[in-house]
Structure formats: C-alpha cells, structure tokens
Amino acid sequence: MAKKVGTEVSFAAAEAIKLANADVIAAYPITPQTHIVEKLSEYVADGDLDAEYICVESEHSAMSACCGSSATGARTFTATAGQGLELMHEVLTIPASSRLPMVAAICNRALSGPLSVWGDHSDMMGVRDTGWVQIVAENGQEVHDLLISAFKIAEHKDVMFPVMVHMDGFHLTHVIESIIIMDQEEVDKFLPPFNYDHKLDPDSPVSVGTYGPPHIYPEIKKAQEVALTNSKETIKKIWKEWGDMFGRHYNPVETYKSDDAETILVTMGSFSETATLAIDKMRAEGKKVGLIRLRLWRPFPFAELRDAAKSADNMVVLDRAISYGGPAGPLCSEIRSAFYQMKKRPQVVSFIGGLGGRDIAPEEFEEMITKGVEIAKNGSENEYEMLGVRE
Amino acid sequence: MDKYGLYVPKLAPRKEYFAPGHRACVGCGEMLAVRQVCKALGRETIVINSTGCIEIVSSLFPQTTWEVPWMHTLFENAAAVASGVESAIKVMQRKGKYRDKKVNILAMGGDGATADIGLQALSGAFERGHDLLYVCFDNEAYMNTGIQRSSSTPYGAVTTTSPTGKKSIGQQTQKKNLPAIAVAHNIDYVATASPAYPFDLMDKVKKGVNTKGPAYIQVFSPCPTGWRSPGELSVALARLVVETGVFPLFEVVKGKYKMSMEFEKLRSIKDYMKPQGRFRHLTEDDIDTIQARVIEEYNKLKEKAYGQ
Numbered sequence: 002m003a004k005k006v007g008t009e010v011s012f013a014a015a016e017a018i019k020l021a022n023a024d025v026i027a028a029y030p031i032t033p034q035t036h037i038v039e040k041l042s043e044y045v046a047d048g049d050l051d052a053e054y055i056c057v058e059s060e061h062s063a064m065s066a067c068c069g070s071s072a073t074g075a076r077t078f079t080a081t082a083g084q085g086l087e088l089m090h091e092v093l094t095i096p097a098s099s100r101l102p103m104v105a106a107i108c109n110r111a112l113s114g115p116l117s118v119w120g121d122h123s124d125m126m127g128v129r130d131t132g133w134v135q136i137v138a139e140n141g142q143e144v145h146d147l148l149i150s151a152f153k154i155a156e157h158k159d160v161m162f163p164v165m166v167h168m169d170g171f172h173l174t175h176v177i178e179s180i181i182i183m184d185q186e187e188v189d190k191f192l193p194p195f196n197y198d199h200k201l202d203p204d205s206p207v208s209v210g211t212y213g214p215p216h217i218y219p220e221i222k223k224a225q226e227v228a229l230t231n232s233k234e235t236i237k238k239i240w241k242e243w244g245d246m247f248g249r250h251y252n253p254v255e256t257y258k259s260d261d262a263e264t265i266l267v268t269m270g271s272f273s274e275t276a277t278l279a280i281d282k283m284r285a286e287g288k289k290v291g292l293i294r295l296r297l298w299r300p301f302p303f304a305e306l307r308d309a310a311k312s313a314d315n316m317v318v319l320d321r322a323i324s325y326g327g328p329a330g331p332l333c334s335e336i337r338s339a340f341y342q343m344k345k346r347p348q349v350v351s352f353i354g355g356l357g358g359r360d361i362a363p364e365e366f367e368e369m370i371t372k373g374v375e376i377a378k379n380g381s382e383n384e385y386e387m388l389g390v391r392e
Numbered sequence: 393m394d395k396y397g398l399y400v401p402k403l404a405p406r407k408e409y410f411a412p413g414h415r416a417c418v419g420c421g422e423m424l425a426v427r428q429v430c431k432a433l434g435r436e437t438i439v440i441n442s443t444g445c446i447e448i449v450s451s452l453f454p455q456t457t458w459e460v461p462w463m464h465t466l467f468e469n470a471a472a473v474a475s476g477v478e479s480a481i482k483v484m485q486r487k488g489k490y491r492d493k494k495v496n497i498l499a500m501g502g503d504g505a506t507a508d509i510g511l512q513a514l515s516g517a518f519e520r521g522h523d524l525l526y527v528c529f530d531n532e533a534y535m536n537t538g539i540q541r542s543s544s545t546p547y548g549a550v551t552t553t554s555p556t557g558k559k560s561i562g563q564q565t566q567k568k569n570l571p572a573i574a575v576a577h578n579i580d581y582v583a584t585a586s587p588a589y590p591f592d593l594m595d596k597v598k599k600g601v602n603t604k605g606p607a608y609i610q611v612f613s614p615c616p617t618g619w620r621s622p623g624e625l626s627v628a629l630a631r632l633v634v635e636t637g638v639f640p641l642f643e644v645v646k647g648k649y650k651m652s653m654e655f656e657k658l659r660s661i662k663d664y665m666k667p668q669g670r671f672r673h674l675t676e677d678d679i680d681t682i683q684a685r686v687i688e689e690y691n692k693l694k695e696k697a698y699g700q
Contacts, residue, residue, distance in 0.1 A: 024483045027476060051487060053479035058516035062472035065513065068465050069440065069476025075484055077476075095465045194489075201438045201461040201477060203495060210464035211451035221453075 003184045003247075010141035010173050011036035013180045014080070014106050017148035019050045020188040021104075024075035024195075027055040027066035031085040032118050033170035034108040038080055060085040064092035071101035071163075072209055074200035076152060078103065082170055083110030086124045090131070096163040097132025098225055099210055102155035102195070103163045105133075106148060109270065109321075110170040111357040119358020120170035122270065122321040125298070126331045132225060134164040134232060135298040137269045139255075141178035143296075144168045146249055149188055153239050156195045160232040167298070169271040171358060183247075191246055233300045253302035254309045258284055259291030264315040264374050265347070267293045267336060272319065272361055279366035290370055295332070303339050310340075313347040317373030319366075320385075321355040329385045348377035354388030365389060403591060404431050414457040415449040419623020421614030421630055422446065422502075422529045425587040429527055429611070432594035433496050433601060435460065438477055442470035442501030442510060445536040446529065467501075468509035471517035471526055474499035478522045496601045497524040502613075503544035504534045507568045518577035518606045525600045525607045528570060531615035539618040543568040546638075548682055549670045551618070556673045566685070574608035575644050581607035582644040583652075587614075588630035592641060592652055599643075612639045620669025632664040637690040642697065649696040661686055 008016075014037045018026070026045075028038040044050035057063045063079050070077040081089060086107060096103055109125050111117040125135065134154060138144045144166065151164040168174060199207050213221055237253065244250035257277055259265050268276050273294040283290045293309050293316075295302070310316060320330020328334055329351030340346040350373040355361050369388060376386070409430035416423040426446055430437070439462045441447045447464045450457035465473050478497050484490035499517070501510055506528040514526060533551045534540040541554040545563045550556055554563040574582045581603040585593040593611065600607035612633055614626040621629060633639040636659045641652035661683050665671040674682070 024487070024489075025476065025480050027479075051483065053483040055475055055479050056520065057472065057475070058512060058519070062469060062475070062513050062516055065465060065469035065472035066476030066479070069463065069473035069478075070480040071476075072463055073438075073477045073480035073484070074490070075480035077480075092466060092469065099465075201463060202491065203436050203438065203461060204491065206459060206461045208451055208456035208458050208462045211453045211456060212448055212464075213453050217453050 003181050003187060005179055005181045007177055007179050008182070009036060009175065009177050010144050010168065010180070011175065012040050013141050013145040013182065014148055014168070015040035015044070016182055017145045018078050019044050020183055020185060021149050021152045021192060022076065023050070023052050023078040025053050025055065025067070025070035026078050027057050027063045027070065028079050028081070029057050029060045029063050029085060031060070031082050033110060033120070033174040034080040034082045034085070034106060036174065037106055037108075060088040061092060064089040067103050068092065068095050068099070068101055071096060071103045071197070072099070072201050074195065074197035076156075076195045078105070080106040080108065082108040083112060083118070083124045086128055087112065090128060093128055093131035093133065095210070098221070100161040101163060102161055102197070104148065104151045104155055105163065105165045107165045107167045108170045108174045109167055117357040118170070120172055121356045121358070123323070125167050126322040126324075129299065129331065132162070132229060133299060134160070134162050134229070134236065135167060136164065137167045137296055137298055138173065139271055139273050139294065141173065141176070141180045142249065143251070144173065145180055145182065146243065146247075147251065149183060149192060150239055150243050152195070153192050154232070154236050157235050157239065159235045162229060162232060167270065172271045187247065191243065230300050233297070233302065236297065251296060252305070253295070253297035254305040255294040255296055256309050257292040257294070259293055259309060259312070261289060261312055262291030263289040263313060264317065264370060265291050265293050265310055265313040266366065266370055267295070267316055267318040267332065269295045269298065269332060270321070272321070272355055275361065275363055276366045278363040279370065282363070283367060283370065301335060301339070306336070306339055307343065310347060315374055315377040316347045316349045317370055318349060318351055319355070319369065320351065320353045323353055323356070333385065350376045351385035352388050353385055359389070361388065404594065405434065409433070409435065409437070409459045410450070411457050411459055415452065416445065417617045417623070419616040419626045421587055421626040422531055423449070424626070425529055425593065425611045425613050428587055428590050428593050429498070429597050430460070432597035433498060436493060437496040437498055439463070440470045440474040440477060440497070440499045442505035443467040444502040444505055446500070446502070448536055467505055469513050470499040470501045470505065471510060472513040474524050474526075475517045475520065475522045478524050498527060498601070499524055500527045500529065502535070503528060503530040503532060504542040507544045507570050508542050515577065518574065518579050518608070521605045523605055525597070525609065527597070528608070528610045529613040530610050531613040531618060532567070533615070533618050535615050535618040544570065547685070548674050548678055550673065551670070561678060562670075562673065571608070571610055571644070575647065577606070578647065579606045579608065580604070580646050583609045584612070584639065584641050585609055586612040586630045586634050586639065586641060588627050588634065589641065596643065618670070621667050625667050629664065629667065632659065635659045636661045636664045637686050638664055640690060640693055642693065649693070651694065651697045658687070658690065
C-alpha cells in the first residue's frame with residue numbers, strides 16, 4: 002500500500018527512481034539536486050536498489066554515460082541543475098536525435114554570473130530546443146508521480162525520447178512535504194520493463210549515431226520533430242492511466258478557476274500554488290480572474306492552452322527567466338505566438354520575477370494581475386515588466 | 393617468399409569487422425590500424441567511437457562499415473559513453489537481462505579526441521576502473537577538420553594552426569606523453585603499437601581487452617594527407633617511426649615497463665622525416681636538435697624498462 006509520509010521532496014524523487022528500478026544512474030553532484038543522487042547512492046550501497054551508480058567526473062560525462070547506458074537497453078536516470086545542465090547541453094541533443102529513452106530530474110536553478118545556487122527557470126529555458134520532453138512539477142507529490150510516469154513515457158514505443166522532469170531548486174527540492182510514496186507492487190503494475198529494440202548487442206549489430214550529410218539531415222530532423230509533437234497524445238494517455246489507477250490526475254495544462262475568467266495568470270512550477278492564494282482573494286472580491294499552469298513545456302500543448310484560455314481577454318504571464326534583449330520572457334513569447342493566429346485572442350502581458358531564488362508573495366501576484374490588466378488596456382512602453390526590482 | 397605469403401594470412405582471422413568500402417584517403421594508416429584492432433577483438437565487441445576521421449569515413453548514413461555494434465555521439469566523450477555501456481551490461485547481466493557472455497568494449501578516438509578535448513572523460517573512466525579498452529589512433533593532428541595541431545603533434549611539424557613563419561618553426565611544443573598519463577592512473581595495461589607490426593598490435597589489443605579494468609593503447613597512424621607524404625609509404629613510415637626511436641613500441645603491465653622491440657642502433661630520424669612534407673622546412677640544426685631529444689626520450693624510456 003502506498004503510504005503518506007513527511008519527506009524532503011528530493012528524497013521523494015530518489016524514492017521514485019528506486020521504485021522504477023533504474024539500472025544505471027550517472028550523476029555529478031551539484032546543488033540543489035545533490036540530495037537526490039546522495040539518496041540513490043545510499044540505496045545502491047545498501048542493496049535496496051540493484052543499479053550501477055557511475056560517479057562521473059562532470060555533467061558532460063554524466064549525460065554521455067547515460068547515452069551509452071540507454072543504447073545498451075538499461076533503464077537510465079540522471080539528475081542535475083543550473084550550471085550542470087549547461088555543461089550537459091552539448092550532449093542533450095544526442096539522446097533526443099538518437100531516440101534514447103532516459104529520465105533526468107532537473108532542479109531548476111539560476112545561471113552564473115553572479116554565482117547563484119538559488120532557483121529560477123534560466124537553465125530550463127536554455128535547453129528548450131534540445132528535443133527533450135520537458136515536464137514541470139508544481140509540488141512534491143507531482144515530482145514523485147511524474148518521475149515514475151516519465152519512465153513509461155520515455156520508453157513507450159510511440160515516444161522513445163528522453164524526458165526531463167523539472168522541479169524548482171530549493172522551493173521544491175529542499176522542502177519537506179506530505180507525500181504519498183507509491184507502493185512497489187503498484188508501480189510494477191503501472192510501469193512495464195524497458196525493452197529496447199535496437200540495443201548494442203553483438204548478436205544483432207547496429208550503428209548508432211551515424212553521420213548525416215545534407216541529403217538526409219533535414220528528413221531526420223523533420224521525423225524527430227513530428228515524433229516529438231505526436232508524443233503529446235501518448236503522454237496524455239499515460240497520465241490518464243496513472244489517474245485511473247491512483248486517483249491523481251495530470252494534464253498538459255492545469256486550470257484553476259479559469260473557466261469564466263476574463264483575466265488569466267499563467268505560471269509554471271512551484272510558484273503556482275502561491276498564485277492560487279491571490280486568485281482566491283481576488284475571486285472573493287468579485288474579480289473574474291483565474292490561473293493556468295503549464296505542466297508540459299515540450300511538446301508545447303497548443304490546443305489545450307487555447308481551449309483553457311478561450312474566455313480570457315487578458316493573460317498575464319510570469320516568467321522566471323530573461324531572454325536578454327528579447328521581446329518578453331520565454332514562456333510569454335510562446336503564449337503570445339500560440340494565440341497570434343487566433344481570430345479572438347487575448348492581450349498577453351509579460352512579467353519577469355522570481356529570479357535567482359527571489360520569492361514572490363501572494364500580494365505581489367495580486368499586484369501583477371492588477372497591473373497586467375491595466376497594461377492590457379492602456380499599453381506600455383516596456384516589452385515586459387520586472388517584478389519587485391529595486392531601481 | 394611465396395610460402396610466407398601462404399602462411400601469414402593464416403595468422404590473422406579472415407573475417408573483417410571493419411568492412412571494406414569506407415571513404416578514407418588513399419594510403420590511410422589509421423584505417424589499416426582500425427582493421428587490425430577489429431580483427432584482434434572479433435565478433436563479441438561493442439565499439440564506441442568519438443567524432444573524427446574514423447567515424448566520418450565509416451558511417452555516412454545510410455551505410456555503415458561496422459560489422460559489430462557501433463556507437464558515435466560526440467567528439468570528447470567516447471570514454472564516458474563507453475563507461476555507460478560497460479555499466480549497463482554489468483547490471484543487466486546481473487539481473488539476467490543481457491546475454492551472459494563477455495563483451496569486449498572498445499572506446500576509441502584520434503589524438504585530438506584523446507589528448508586534448510577528451511582527456512577529462514578518459515581520466516574519469518580510468519579512475520573509475522571500467523572494464524574497457526581505449527585505443528587512441530594517433531595521427532598527430534586534427535586531420536578530419538583540415539590538419540590543425542593537437543597536443544600530440546610533434547615539435548617542428550607544420551599544421552594549419554602551427555604554420556612556419558619568420559617567428560615560428562611550426563609546432564613549438566613537444567608531443568604530450570599520453571601513455572605516461574595513462575600509466576599514472578595505475579591501470580594494469582598500457583601499450584604503444586604501430587600498424588607496420590600487425591601481430592604485435594593485435595597481440596597487444598588482445599592483452600588489453602583481456603585485462604580486467606581499463607587498458608590503453610596508443611596506435612601510431614600515418615596520415616598521408618596531413619603529413620604530405622606519399623600514400624604508398626604509410627606502412628614504411630609506421631615502421632621507420634619505430635626504428636628511429638621516435639615512437640618506440642613498449643608495454644606497461646601493472647606499472648612495469650617492457651620494450652616490445654629493441655634495436656642495436658637507432659636509425660637517423662632523417663630517414664623518417666625526409667619523406668614527409670610537414671618536416672620539409674626544418675634546417676640541419678633543427679633536425680639535430682630533434683634527434684638529440686629523440687635519443688634523450690628513448691633513453692629515459694629504456695631506463696624505465698631496465699632500471700638504472
């Protein structure tokens with residue numbers, strides 16, 4: 002039986018990897034993901050998890066080892082954050098193009114400089130175009146559930162992509178929450194063993210990662226893009242199976258009081274829970290506001306988003322990353338472009354905040370919504386507003 | 393000689409795992425060496441290849457030269473990818489999810505991939521003790537990208553990023569001693585080899601792969617394109633480099649150095665350098681300086697093998 006415990010979210014993440022019975026873990030310690038891999042190495046040391054734990058000398062080698070492991074047919078996991086994800090960047094495109102399933106827990110963190118170990122979404126936005134499935138968790142329970150289901154998504158014959166499960170550094174990774182930890186039998190029922198068709202095996206030799214000149218490269222890229230876009234339906238199906246089996250339902254786009262909302266706040270990650278407090282307060286004052294939270298960042302859930310926001314006149318989007326010199330925060334840019342071709346489209350206003358671990362309080366969300374509505378009505382000289390920055 | 397011609401092919405397996413039809417330059421010494429390595433390893437092998445000439449000429453989609461499982465990802469990470477393959481096989485064999493038979497794991501790359509950009513990944517794999525063989529095919533520069541110098545390029549050689557000029561002799565630094573770096577990791581088997589001595593090379597590959605834990609072999613790989621030497625001289629150069637003491641053949645088994653072949657008198661390095669365009673600009677004085685250095689290094693190596 003699954004049991005509810007008070008535990009650090011990082012430990013619940015490690016527990017998910019143990020329950021998924023990962024074969025190979027290759028990771029380099031970097032705050033804030035370190036607790037996940039420390040816990041996993043304890044499991045391996047105690048014999049609670051029969052896996053090979055490779056203590057690599059860098060994140061570049063962590064992802065490289067994961068590519069080798071997955072290509073050999075092993076269930077493969079890594080975790081990293083911030084600068085570590087940046088160092089991995091070059092390797093990230095490999096499992097996506099070679100279709101090597103694996104799961105990575107990414108504990109979102111700001112990028113240097115100045116040095117900041119604290120959380121924001123700069124790292125996650127930097128790897129947006131590497132071809133991974135990117136899923137963003139809101140709380141500890143989601144981290145636990147989404148990591149287990151991520152293996153089923155990654156290894157599904159209609160997907161075969163690497164999957165990142167994003168969780169906010171410190172705001173999630175280092176907090177203790179009440180989390181329902183799954184039971185092994187339940188997980189085994191949900192998650193079939195990994196059976197990779199093209200594994201490196203002398204009995205049936207394959208060449209992986211061959212050289213693609215101009216006569217074939219665009220076709221390979223188109224095939225990859227179509228496959229990633231199509232994976233959304235399988236992701237939804239797998240989350241529905243999870244919901245049907247365990248009663249916790251996950252969707253690419255989550256909504257909160259947004260059905261009849263004139264103004265919708267859009268967030269990703271752990272700040273969304275705080276934002277609901279502001280929504281509740283403003284609703285109580287009779288204001289027609291609601292919240293949309295993106296759980297699936299790649300493939301981008303265009304249809305689900307358009308459907309969820311069909312009543313909205315205004316959308317106020319919070320980004321926890323800057324696209325330097327660009328039009329708005331990266332999340333806002335994509336939301337704007339998702340609605341641009343629509344006949345009826347909302348005004349989309351960009352706010353950037355929560356950088357480098359800076360907190361956002363419920364009343365600030367309230368201010369953001371109020372100011373966002375004003376900008377939507379009267380316009381602004383700024384491409385985006387920076388939240389709570391001293392000038 | 394006729395009898396010898398009948399006898400010699402019997403010493404090596406006929407089966408090719410690095411099949412003909414690849415796109416390497418005429419006279420490529422590296423591909424000859426790869427072929428010998430593959431013959432020595434045989435069927436039960438997985439090859440992890442870094443980016444470079446070997447990867448480019450052997451894997452143009454949708455064709456492949458490889459008759460064994462082969463994987464390429466990037467330039468600098470073959471040792472790390474191979475670490476993942478080795479660990480995966482280990483755990484899956486333990487769990488009964490992979491064929492229960494020894495699989496040879498060969499990680500390989502050129503000198504740039506090994507001595508420069510991939511040195512960290514290589515050091516990590518050695519330190520962790522993965523059961524794999526790493527072979528560096530040393531053609532002494534970044535040949536695939538158009539002959540740029542690496543830290544394995546010898547002193548005085550011309551490359552496109554170590555040109556000669558009023559203020560430059562060509563490569564101004566000495567060749568990095570990679571076998572010594574491998575030895576410093578306390579791994580059980582390190583060797584040098586040359587495709588001009590195929591049986592010595594194949595013997596070392598077998599020893600390396602049958603060593604428990606990591607093994608390292610540096611294979612001298614003549615490059616007619618990059619060295620501006622006639623293609624038909626590649627094997628001769630691979631022999632002359634040994635006979636002149638420029639690239640001595642040796643083994644280091646559990647830290648103990650052993651010369652693979654000895655010469656009463658080393659040949660003059662001129663015999664080796666003369667046919668190569670990359671050394672053509674050197675003056676007699678330059679060659680004397682290099683000759684003295686070769687003798688010095690050779691004696692240092694002999695001291696390691698025989699002690700004082």
